Amino acid sequence: MKKTLKYLSAVAALALVTGVAVAPASHAAKIKACVVLDTGGVDDHSFNAGAWAGAQSTSAIADVSYLPSSSAADFAPNIKKFLDQKCAIIIGVGFSISGEIVKAGKANPGTKFAVVDDSAMDCNADYSVCNAVANVKGLTFSTDQAAFQAGYLAAGYSKTGTVATYGGAPYPTVTIFMDGYAKGVAYYNKAKGKNVKVLGWDPVKKTGTFVGDFSNTSKASQLSQGFEQQGADVIMPVAGGLGGSTAKESQTSGKSVTIWVDTDGYLSAPQYGSVLLTTVAKGLGAAVKSVITDVKKGTFTGSAYVGTLANGGVSISPLHDFASKVPSRLQLEVKMIGRQIASGSLKI
Amino acid sequence: MKKVWTRIAGSALLPFLSFLLAFIISGFFIAFSDATVLKNIGHPGKFITSALSTVGNAYLALFQGSIFDPNLTAGHGFMRGFYPLSETIVTATPLILTGLAVALAFQSGLFNIGAQGQFIFGAIGASYVGFHFTFTPVLHVILAIVAGVLCAAIYGGIVGLLKARTGAHEVIVTIMLNYIAGFFILWILKTTAFLRPRRIDPIAPEVNPSAQLPHLAGENFRLHAGILIALVAAYFVWWVLNRTTVGFQFRAVGANASAAKTAGISVSKVTIWTMSLCGALAGLGGAVHVLGSQYALTADIGGSFGFDAITVALLGRAKPFGTVLAALLFGALRTGGRTMQSNTTTPLDIVLVIQALIVLFIASPTLVRFIFKVKNLKTNAAMTAKGWNG
Numbered sequence: 001m002k003k004t005l006k007y008l009s010a011v012a013a014l015a016l017v018t019g020v021a022v023a024p025a026s027h028a029a030k031i032k033a034c035v036v037l038d039t040g041g042v043d044d045h046s047f048n049a050g051a052w053a054g055a056q057s058t059s060a061i062a063d064v065s066y067l068p069s070s071s072a073a074d075f076a077p078n079i080k081k082f083l084d085q086k087c088a089i090i091i092g093v094g095f096s097i098s099g100e101i102v103k104a105g106k107a108n109p110g111t112k113f114a115v116v117d118d119s120a121m122d123c124n125a126d127y128s129v130c131n132a133v134a135n136v137k138g139l140t141f142s143t144d145q146a147a148f149q150a151g152y153l154a155a156g157y158s159k160t161g162t163v164a165t166y167g168g169a170p171y172p173t174v175t176i177f178m179d180g181y182a183k184g185v186a187y188y189n190k191a192k193g194k195n196v197k198v199l200g201w202d203p204v205k206k207t208g209t210f211v212g213d214f215s216n217t218s219k220a221s222q223l224s225q226g227f228e229q230q231g232a233d234v235i236m237p238v239a240g241g242l243g244g245s246t247a248k249e250s251q252t253s254g255k256s257v258t259i260w261v262d263t264d265g266y267l268s269a270p271q272y273g274s275v276l277l278t279t280v281a282k283g284l285g286a287a288v289k290s291v292i293t294d295v296k297k298g299t300f301t302g303s304a305y306v307g308t309l310a311n312g313g314v315s316i317s318p319l320h321d322f323a324s325k326v327p328s329r330l331q332l333e334v335k336m337i338g339r340q341i342a343s344g345s346l347k348i
Numbered sequence: 349m350k351k352v353w354t355r356i357a358g359s360a361l362l363p364f365l366s367f368l369l370a371f372i373i374s375g376f377f378i379a380f381s382d383a384t385v386l387k388n389i390g391h392p393g394k395f396i397t398s399a400l401s402t403v404g405n406a407y408l409a410l411f412q413g414s415i416f417d418p419n420l421t422a423g424h425g426f427m428r429g430f431y432p433l434s435e436t437i438v439t440a441t442p443l444i445l446t447g448l449a450v451a452l453a454f455q456s457g458l459f460n461i462g463a464q465g466q467f468i469f470g471a472i473g474a475s476y477v478g479f480h481f482t483f484t485p486v487l488h489v490i491l492a493i494v495a496g497v498l499c500a501a502i503y504g505g506i507v508g509l510l511k512a513r514t515g516a517h518e519v520i521v522t523i524m525l526n527y528i529a530g531f532f533i534l535w536i537l538k539t540t541a542f543l544r545p546r547r548i549d550p551i552a553p554e555v556n557p558s559a560q561l562p563h564l565a566g567e568n569f570r571l572h573a574g575i576l577i578a579l580v581a582a583y584f585v586w587w588v589l590n591r592t593t594v595g596f597q598f599r600a601v602g603a604n605a606s607a608a609k610t611a612g613i614s615v616s617k618v619t620i621w622t623m624s625l626c627g628a629l630a631g632l633g634g635a636v637h638v639l640g641s642q643y644a645l646t647a648d649i650g651g652s653f654g655f656d657a658i659t660v661a662l663l664g665r666a667k668p669f670g671t672v673l674a675a676l677l678f679g680a681l682r683t684g685g686r687t688m689q690s691n692t693t694t695p696l697d698i699v700l701v702i703q704a705l706i707v708l709f710i711a712s713p714t715l716v717r718f719i720f721k722v723k724n725l726k727t728n729a730a731m732t733a734k735g736w737n738g
Contacts, residue, residue: 034690039648065690071651073642074686076570077435081413081686084420096549096646125553127546171549212534 033062033292034087036078036101038094039069040214045269046240046262047284051093051116054285058292062088075100083108089295091116091288095173098138105136112300114139114291116284117173119304134302139287141307143173143261144180145341146280146314147236148348149334150259151184153278153316154234155196156330157257164199164232166223168214168239177238177261177280179203183348187337199232211239220245228255234277236261247272257322264317277326279317283307310342363663363674365716366709374702375403378694406694413687414680424568432683434571438641440679442467444578445633446657447664447671448585449504449626453518454666455589456622457602462507462522463630464654465529466500470631471638472533473499475645476542478555478638488558489639493577496635497628503529504627505620512616518623526654534647542645552645561640574636579672581632586668588625598622630654659707678703 035055040048055064067078075097082090083104090111092101095118102122105113113136114120120138121130132138154163165181167174178201185198200223201208211219220242227235228249236259237246243265247258251274258265258272260279265272287305294300307313316338319326340346379385379399388394412419414436421429446463453460474496483491507525510516536542537550544553561572589595600608601618609615633653638645660678664670685699709716716722 067686067690068696071648072646073637073649073651077683077686081690084417085690096551127544169549175548212531 030061030063031088031292031296032086033058033064033089033091033295034082034085035064035066035091035093035288036075036082036097037066037068038097039071040094040240041068042066044241046214047117047282048093050263050282050284051091051288054288055091055292057285057289058296061296062292064292069097072096076103079104083111088112089114089292089300091291093117095171102133102136105133109135111135112295113137114288116288117141132302132304137291137300137302138304139284139291139307140304141173141282141284141287141314142176142309143280143282143307143314144176144183144348145309146282146316146338147177147180148184148187148341149316149338150236150278150280151181151186151198152188152337153184153326153330153334154181154236154259155185155188155194156192156333157277157326158196158233160231160233161195162197162199162231163234163236164227164230165236165238166200166209166211166220166227167237168211168242170208170210174238175201175206175208177236178208179206180348181236181259181280184337199227199230211242214240214242217242217245221249224249224256225253228253232256234259236280244269244272247275250275260317266317266320274321276320277322278319281315281317283313283315287313308342309338310344359665359667359670361722362710362713362716363665363670363706365720365722366663366706367677369709369716369719370702370705371407373705374698375407377701378403378406378698381695381698382693402692402694405692406688406698409688409691409694410681410684412684412691414684417687428568431569432687434565434569435683436676436679437575438570438572438679439682440675441572441574441578441640442633442637442653443656443660443675443678444575444672445581445636446630446653447660447675448582448668449630449633450657450661451664451666451668451671452585452589452598452629453622453626454661455602456598456618457605458511458619458622458626459519460504460507460522460623460626461519461658462504462525462654463626463633463657464650464652465522465526466504466627466630467634467637467654468529468533468650469503469627470496470500470634471645471649472536472634473497473631474559474635474638475552475555478559478643479553480541482556483558485558488556489561492555492559492639493632493635496638497631500631500634501624501628504630505624507627508620508623511623512619530650533645533649537645537647544644550647554643555639559639560643561636570641572640574640577632577636581629582668582672585629589668594621630657656703659703662707662710 033055035052037048042048042052052066069075069078079090079100091114093116098115098118098120101113101115102120116139118138119140120136122133123130163185165178167178182198182201182203185196189196209223224235224246233256235246235256237243238261243260250256250258257275257277260276262282264279264281265276287307379402382402385399385402388398413432415433416429417432418429420431446467449463450460474492477492477495507518507521510521511518537552542552544551561574564571564573589599597613597618600613601615605615656678660674661671663674681699681702685696688694689696
């Protein structure tokens, strides 16, 4: 017993001594870019992963590091930790961290901040007055523009005259997809004099179908089956990783196709490639990368970044396997609509 | 006096050795998950030094992030270096209370897995009174805490009632009630009574300043009065268990329910009382968490406080004082893990490995006895077994 302890303390002491001696050297030329993740974790195949990949792509000019959050209680201490480490820019991922980032931004005007998926405004208690903060940049995405194209495509592709969508939870970043999608279908109906129905979202009443979270795969499959039974043959799940449940349902039943969201599913989830009509893509990584690059170049400003079709921040992915199955006329129309939205001649 | 110390040392030996083993084994995980260490695997000498420095750096960061960080003192004075310690205490405070909720149940032979649900109800009650009403400062805090405690005591009491009246096993019932609490908070945050104006994501308004627990060390530290409440609660649990008739009945039922019944103790009454009291303790944790550091109720307010509480109570050998120490240790691991991840490349998840290993060794004293060749290792096997036999 005594002998064991002696060895242990020797090893521990050695470890501590060598540990202090080999502390990592700092790279003076690089800036320090720090990312606080949402509760989804770094490998959620969705927006945390996308934002972190964007940060990692700047490793030539920045030392990047991240901290995961297991609940909202971790946000403030994680930000504080990065403040103590003198990060040049602290990027919060997800709109639920926005409040804490804004608070930190106001208290630390010398540090730069950004929030992915929120406008990061400083609002009063009842949200009636909101102001921008000079050192906090909000990165938001007009995903409804690309979703509008996807809705038009879905309506044109549907044989049954019924398409569907559902969300993970009624967050504004989720419903904006569903809104654009439903409006795209409505636009198709008006242009073609058709009556394609949308299940799962009512753009007037702002109500729709939701799983309740972003992890309940059985509920997601259930919803997808329900939509198929009601005749929907195109389904757009806006629920992060749950999209896989719908794509799987499409594969097994053969009754529907799936529209993916966030990152081109044909590339990020190739196992579902055969049923993915297209993807409503959101350029999270590119936005994060440009923020870090701006900080390095000294051109960072707090003015909001809004990803649109015009600046490439949002887009509709190539049809891949479906390029031969979708009438070329419809493909052309979808492209035209995209151009019209980008130029501002078509208002959603 | 000497006898007391030997007793403490005796009962602390198993946790300490488990702790030591967990750290040694986690050291291997840290070393073998590091890219530079693996690169050197062909050169024994280089491999060992790089492995030791990686593990040393990780544990050094763990210490710096949980107790004292000299880097923080620059320009802010020596005391600022203890900022990590204050964070450790803030993280540990709700854990102490949920840990007590599990420990007290162990003492009367019940396995309370429902601290999570009880914690959530405590948070809901405290949050509602906190943001919906305005009272004078001290009164408001007290009322908000009482509301949280009452909600959770009733929620815990349901378990006791079901067990006493129908014989439903508390393990099953508390697990089910955790789900109900989890979905209940999701639902209630969507109602107009709780949803913050102009928001559609599940978040309640912040509690009014009059309902917030006062800070203990100035505005630069998040340290709040919750830790005092938690310590008083720990003393209260010790006092009830060791100095009151009710506490004696609790322990008697815990030791042998049939014998207690023969001796004239109403087992069903004790069950209901214990579970209500456990609920109250976990609810106090939820209330303190909301009023002390979070201020706004969110769907994930419960975090994993209720589940970690089981580990904390086991590590603390179901004793109030031990639970406090175990909760502080877990708080330190959590806060230190953050620094470990950001200063070194060691992922925060290694902390979960350490926690799990500690429990594993505590639950298998024979293994620890075998490894360290200790003969008289005091175990508390009865405590863990009782919960299942009920």
